Amino acid sequence: MALAIKVNEETFTPRQQAVLTAALDLLVENGDGLTMTAVARRASCSKETLYKWFGDRDGLLTATVQWQAAKVRMPYVDRSHLSIKALRGSLEQFARDLLTTIIGEVSITLNRTAITHAAQEKDDLGNIVLENGPMAIRRRLKPILEAARDARLLRFTSSEEAYRTFFGLVVRDVQIRLLLGDKGLTQSNVESNIEADVKIATDQFLALYGAKANN
Amino acid sequence: MALAIKVNEETFTPRQQAVLTAALDLLVENGDGLTMTAVARRASCSKETLYKWFGDRDGLLTATVQWQAAKVRMPYVDRSHLSIKALRGSLEQFARDLLTTIIGEVSITLNRTAITHAAQEKDDLGNIVLENGPMAIRRRLKPILEAARDARLLRFTSSEEAYRTFFGLVVRDVQIRLLLGDKGLTQSNVESNIEADVKIATDQFLALYGAKANN
DNA sequence: GCACAGCCGTACCGTACGGTACGGTTCGAT
DNA sequence: ATCGAACCGTACCGTACGGTACGGCTGTGC
Numbered sequence: 001m002a003l004a005i006k007v008n009e010e011t012f013t014p015r016q017q018a019v020l021t022a023a024l025d026l027l028v029e030n031g032d033g034l035t036m037t038a039v040a041r042r043a044s045c046s047k048e049t050l051y052k053w054f055g056d057r058d059g060l061l062t063a064t065v066q067w068q069a070a071k072v073r074m075p076y077v078d079r080s081h082l083s084i085k086a087l088r089g090s091l092e093q094f095a096r097d098l099l100t101t102i103i104g105e106v107s108i109t110l111n112r113t114a115i116t117h118a119a120q121e122k123d124d125l126g127n128i129v130l131e132n133g134p135m136a137i138r139r140r141l142k143p144i145l146e147a148a149r150d151a152r153l154l155r156f157t158s159s160e161e162a163y164r165t166f167f168g169l170v171v172r173d174v175q176i177r178l179l180l181g182d183k184g185l186t187q188s189n190v191e192s193n194i195e196a197d198v199k200i201a202t203d204q205f206l207a208l209y210g211a212k213a214n215n
Numbered sequence: 216m217a218l219a220i221k222v223n224e225e226t227f228t229p230r231q232q233a234v235l236t237a238a239l240d241l242l243v244e245n246g247d248g249l250t251m252t253a254v255a256r257r258a259s260c261s262k263e264t265l266y267k268w269f270g271d272r273d274g275l276l277t278a279t280v281q282w283q284a285a286k287v288r289m290p291y292v293d294r295s296h297l298s299i300k301a302l303r304g305s306l307e308q309f310a311r312d313l314l315t316t317i318i319g320e321v322s323i324t325l326n327r328t329a330i331t332h333a334a335q336e337k338d339d340l341g342n343i344v345l346e347n348g349p350m351a352i353r354r355r356l357k358p359i360l361e362a363a364r365d366a367r368l369l370r371f372t373s374s375e376e377a378y379r380t381f382f383g384l385v386v387r388d389v390q391i392r393l394l395l396g397d398k399g400l401t402q403s404n405v406e407s408n409i410e411a412d413v414k415i416a417t418d419q420f421l422a423l424y425g426a427k428a429n430n
Numbered sequence: 431g432c433a434c435a436g437c438c439g440t441a442c443c444g445t446a447c448g449g450t451a452c453g454g455t456t457c458g459a460t
Numbered sequence: 461a462t463c464g465a466a467c468c469g470t471a472c473c474g475t476a477c478g479g480t481a482c483g484g485c486t487g488t489g490c
Contacts, residue, residue: 031334035477046438047479057478111395112334118396119246119327126395134388165419168387172379173349176390180326180341181333204380208419250447261468262449272448 012067016053019043023064028109031116034061058122065110065125069132072101074140082151084210087144088202094141095170095198101133102175103187111179138163154209162209169201227282231268234258238279243324246331249276273337280325280340284347287316289355297366299425302359303417309356310385310413316348317390318402326394353378369424377424384416 012020022043026033036057040047054060074097077090101107111133114125145162148154156162177185227235237258241248251272255262269275289312292305316322326348329340360377363369371377392400 030336031331036479037477040439044438046440048439048481049437051479052437109334111391112330115327115394116246116331116334118394119324119331121245123396123398126397130392130395130397134392161415164387165384168383168385169380170383171388171391172383173386176326176386177345177349179330179333179394180345181338182341182345183338200376204423207423251449252447255469259468261470263451263469264467266449267467 012063015045017067019045019050019053020064020067023060024068024106024109027064027113028105031109031112034064036060058124061113061117062124062128065113066128068106069110069128072107072132072136074136077140077144082148082153084153087148087153088206090144091166091202091205092198094137094166095201096194098137098167098170099174099190099194099197102171103178103190105187107133108178111175115179134167137167141166152211155211156209165208166201166205169204170197227278230260232282234260234265234268235279235282238275239283239321239324242279242328243320246324246327249279251275273339276328276332277339277343280328281343283321284325284343287322287347287351289351292355292359297363297368299368302363302368303421305359306381306417306420307413309352309381310416311409313352313382313385314389314405314409314412317386318393318405320402322348323393326390330394349382352382356381367426370426371424380423381416381420384419385412 019039023034023039026035026038026042034057036047036050039060040050050060054063075093077093078086110129114129117124118126141163142159145154145156145159145166149156149159154162174185174190178187178190234254238249238254241250241253241257249272251262251265254275255265265275269278290308292308293301325344329344332339333341356378357374360369360371360374360381364371364374369377389400389405393402393405
């Protein structure tokens with residue numbers, strides 16, 4: 001399954017979703033635990049069925065990542081009436097969702113899997129994760145930033161730069177440390193600090209790009 | 216080789232370093248290309264020698280990452296006479312080195328390898344990369360930040376927080392995108408923007424933590 | 431009841447790779 | 461000259477896993 005164009009809303013039957021769940025569980029439990037035999041046994045299906053449905057191992061992997069990554073749903077952020085207070089709330093919401101997602105076991109697993117995949121020639125999974133992670137956030141955040149600029153709440157020349165600054169302020173070194181398995185950074189450890197970090201990041205972003213800021 | 220305590224200055228003979236170079240090359244060329252047979256052939260040595268020197272495949276992998284990661288040398292940053300100008304120069308230097316390192320093929324390969332490794336139970340490589348990457352920077356940067364605070368050039372309560380903010384401002388989403396194989400982000404693409412990004416990040420950091428800043 | 435499709439479970443095949451064994455060569459020490 | 465250590469090259473073994481084949485079970489349409 002080299003193509004894997006995988007347009008949106010790839011509809012899976014409940015049975016297939018059960019298989020994908022099993023596959024994801026195996027991935028989470030142990031990165032290289034996704035063997036066809038293991039998935040078949042876990043999902044109580046035959047390998048023949050797996051190959052019929054997903055083509056080959058890569059197809060199953062792609063379907064799993066695709067299916068799971070698409071589940072990341074960013075909550076709706078009100079964009080209509082923009083006050084500085086509402087903007088701050090929206091930014092905090094984004095920061096919170098971003099952090100919460102990033103530290104989740106599923107996200108870590110998906111990113112690790114995609115990175116492992118990208119370490120070989122295949123960049124399929126990398127693009128899927130990118131598209132449903134950073135790029136999805138960018139698509140959602142940029143219009144808000146631009147609306148805020150139009151409303152004179154923010155000041156910047158490049159919304160791209162502003163978005164990436166926000167990303168950096170929120171994520172910092174958390175993601176790479178989690179991906180590398182930093183033992184000094186359990187997710188419960190990070191989780192308890194989310195609210196504080198969200199506030200700090202938002203404050204910093206507004207300090208840099210708020211209309212009344214010094215630049 | 217489960218222990219892999221690997222104290223500092225693991226001294227390798229030139230021949231062994233040639234082997235490690237071959238191993239690294241194979242890793243860079245193709246993440247899963249490091250097979251014992253391939254390394255032996257590339258380095259013109261026998262597999263028996265590989266096992267004698269490195270124990271097993273994991274030992275070879277660990278030695279390669281360890282040896283290469285330790286090569287990352289951050290340039291000396293003058294810390295004696297701190298002026299705001301000197302501080303800015305130091306910060307820019309850090310940002311430049313960090314970015315330059317991160318976008319290099321070797322760094323990408325090492326991080327991918329370590330992350331793949333961490334996806335299984337093994338977190339050996341992850342710790343090595345962490346220790347020689349983010350943590351090394353932190354160790355170098357923090358004293359400078361604290362010295363600058365003592366000299367009333369910077370203002371912050373937690374040097375840890377300040378460091379992580381700096382990291383975030385510099386790295387942003389570049390590393391994760393490179394690790395995921397984002398095709399819209401070639402390293403030459405990033406490379407040409409390093410100087411501009413370094414300046415932006417430094418300006419932003421100083422805007423947030425500079426003594427005359429608003430917070 | 432019957433045919434057929436879909437699927438489960440298991441057995442099976444081929445290959446790739448980690449790891450071992452061994453003969454042959456080089457080279458330094460004695 | 462001889463011995464032995466280190467090492468190269470190759471052959472070999474065992475296993476794990478991707479992928480295929482097949483027999484048997486179940487349900488649905490007719």
